[in-house]
Amino acid sequence: MFIFEKAPFPSCHASTLVEPSPGKLFAAWFGGTAEGNRDVKIWAADFDGGKAWTEPRVIAEEPGFPTWNPVLFLVGKEVVLNYKAGPSPQTWSAYQKRSNDGGKTWSDAVILPAGVYGPIKDKPIVTSDGAILAGTSVESHRAWCSWGDRSTDGARTWTRHGPIDVPGEKRNNLIQPTLLEVEPKRVLALCRARGIGFICQAESRDGGLAWGPAKPLDGKGGTTELPNPNSGIDAVKTDKGDCFLIYNHTPMGRFPLNLAWSGDLGATWKKVHTFEDQLGEFSYPAIIQGSDGKLHATYTWNRRHIKYVTADPAKLRG
Numbered sequence: 001m002f003i004f005e006k007a008p009f010p011s012c013h014a015s016t017l018v019e020p021s022p023g024k025l026f027a028a029w030f031g032g033t034a035e036g037n038r039d040v041k042i043w044a045a046d047f048d049g050g051k052a053w054t055e056p057r058v059i060a061e062e063p064g065f066p067t068w069n070p071v072l073f074l075v076g077k078e079v080v081l082n083y084k085a086g087p088s089p090q091t092w093s094a095y096q097k098r099s100n101d102g103g104k105t106w107s108d109a110v111i112l113p114a115g116v117y118g119p120i121k122d123k124p125i126v127t128s129d130g131a132i133l134a135g136t137s138v139e140s141h142r143a144w145c146s147w148g149d150r151s152t153d154g155a156r157t158w159t160r161h162g163p164i165d166v167p168g169e170k171r172n173n174l175i176q177p178t179l180l181e182v183e184p185k186r187v188l189a190l191c192r193a194r195g196i197g198f199i200c201q202a203e204s205r206d207g208g209l210a211w212g213p214a215k216p217l218d219g220k221g222g223t224t225e226l227p228n229p230n231s232g233i234d235a236v237k238t239d240k241g242d243c244f245l246i247y248n249h250t251p252m253g254r255f256p257l258n259l260a261w262s263g264d265l266g267a268t269w270k271k272v273h274t275f276e277d278q279l280g281e282f283s284y285p286a287i288i289q290g291s292d293g294k295l296h297a298t299y300t301w302n303r304r305h306i307k308y309v310t311a312d313p314a315k316l317r318g
Helices: none
Strands: 009-020 024-031 040-048 056-062 069-075 080-085 091-099 133-139 142-150 157-164 174-183 186-193 200-204 234-237 243-247 256-261 268-275 281-290 295-301 305-311
Touching: 009 295, 009 305, 024 069, 024 080, 024 295, 024 305, 040 069, 056 080, 056 091, 142 186, 174 234, 174 243, 234 281, 243 268, 243 281, 243 295, 256 281, 268 295
Parallel strands: 009 069, 009 281, 142 174
Antiparallel strands: 009 024, 024 040, 040 056, 069 080, 080 091, 133 142, 133 174, 142 157, 174 186, 186 200, 234 243, 243 256, 256 268, 281 295, 295 305
């Protein structure tokens, strides 16, 4: 279903999703006349499992500047919103707001120190040692790179660990990691990649403090072939230990939109489901497992809508 049929903005993108309490979902995205325009704000809506989401409402803005890529996550019972604001990804700053009532009301925005972002697109994870670990990245002139941002104080401050990068001539091309702790202290980072044509995967063996080299999942050297057109991805590990990745299984264009499954802790992946297969843009997904055991996902639908879908992980294992 679409989160909204009509909205006070013509363009929207980069959704994020959280479950503040059992059965209650809360989604956010950026919307305005077009990505990067000064009127772009962070919008949100609630869903209680009924027939429709609530009307979109603004939850964050930076007057005179566009906002970008909101990320929702939980710290205990508190909903945390991280987002970016500024003229461009090369010049933006990160902001944070918090809600103690499931997203109904919010604290004032706090700007993070220059160069500190926390979660850049996808939700952080809580590692087995209790730390919050977020995939982050920096886009600068001719150089992209990813890291893990780690917090031990409830996502209020962050330390950076990495880099997460492909060695050799393909370096400086990875951003927006999504993270999976597949075993205690063993964390996988899957990244979108520029000029490579495939998702790239790296591994940490110490809970995100140090990272091995990222490898393109191009079907070579025993890797699974997961093509991707340099578009956003997200992943989740379920309570049964299965890993699911939502992504565009194509080297060009932002269609189709697919789901891949790994039952061996990320060693191999298998495409198991297609959410969208027609011509269009179906991109920048977010995925979580709800208290009902189902997978819940949102994604951009042709920049005109944010679409919400569900899937039963028990029926998707390869």
